[in-house]
Amino acid sequence: MDSGAFCVACGAQPPLTSKRLCEACLRVRTTFSKVPDRIQQERCAKCSKHEVEKRWVNIDDADLGEHRLRENLDVVSGATEVAVDVAYQPIDERTARLHVTVEGQLEGYDFADEHDVLIQTSNAVCPACTRRAGAYFEATMQLRSAGRRLSDEELKSLRGTLDELLDEAESDPMFFITKEGPVTGGWDLQLGSKSLTKTWARRLVKRFGGTIKESATLVGMRDGMEVTRLTLSYRKPAYALGDVVRLKRQNWLVSAWQKDGPTLSRLEHNQRTGVSWRDMEKASVVCRLDDQKVVDILNRDSSGAEVMDPVDYRVVTVALPYDDEGSGASLRIGFIDDSWMALPGHVAED
């Protein structure tokens, strides 16, 4: 130890800090932690979201309180082992109190501070709500069917996938619907976000097959950049997964969607083929999935089974599908070419 050392402030003997202060002088000169008495914040009056790190989000009040504290808390440099404890106490709709303790060490000495902070909330309107109120939209989605009018049921299932997406993507404030309604042959929507619209389009194609046509319209200039609006036109095919279609005088099950068209499976034997959307325009639906029935097997032998005709309750014999495993208690049948036919791909309980 340097026997000549003394506190530069009061002349006391060691121990001294790295800046040659005794403990008492260090404590006098140190503000270990600082936080304002009042913190102002804004809340969107329309959607109740708060701005956190430049994004408007839904956040739990207590979490938000901690976040505001982190934004405003200053701890002296060189502090170690810092621990912050916050108790959140709501007062009314617009005010809350934070009881804060900050503990830590400086130069090997323990420090502990307490603070009471008032959080005051004022009204604002977030950018998404501003745009929503101004009927802002970036993209249009047109839902159509190939060659016919979309049925209400189809429309409901197509539209339902957007609700799924909005639920999953709640955190993006631009994911909103500006306007929607029926048009001849389908349904149109105006949406707040291009990326939402594109994501939805991909989901529609994945789920229901079909094609998307994309076009952009120039609507103006902003900061020297062209501002465009996107129009996506979705065409749902006239057939769905599980439907039996006739193509080139063969019957096929629609078994999967690929990018360029559906995958078809032969009814009679294990054969799959990919077909383009264009080629499928020549296909006709022979038996929709909704019209197919699952029936109990009354008797079976190696090649056929007796089942009850679901329409007139007479016993009919149908050939077993090629993938029949010989023990299933039921079959899926479709009325095709004037008679009931058992379809492959049915998973039956034994």
Ligand SMILES: [Zn+2]
């Ligand atoms: Zn001193």
Ligand SMILES: [Zn+2]
């Ligand atoms: Zn808002």
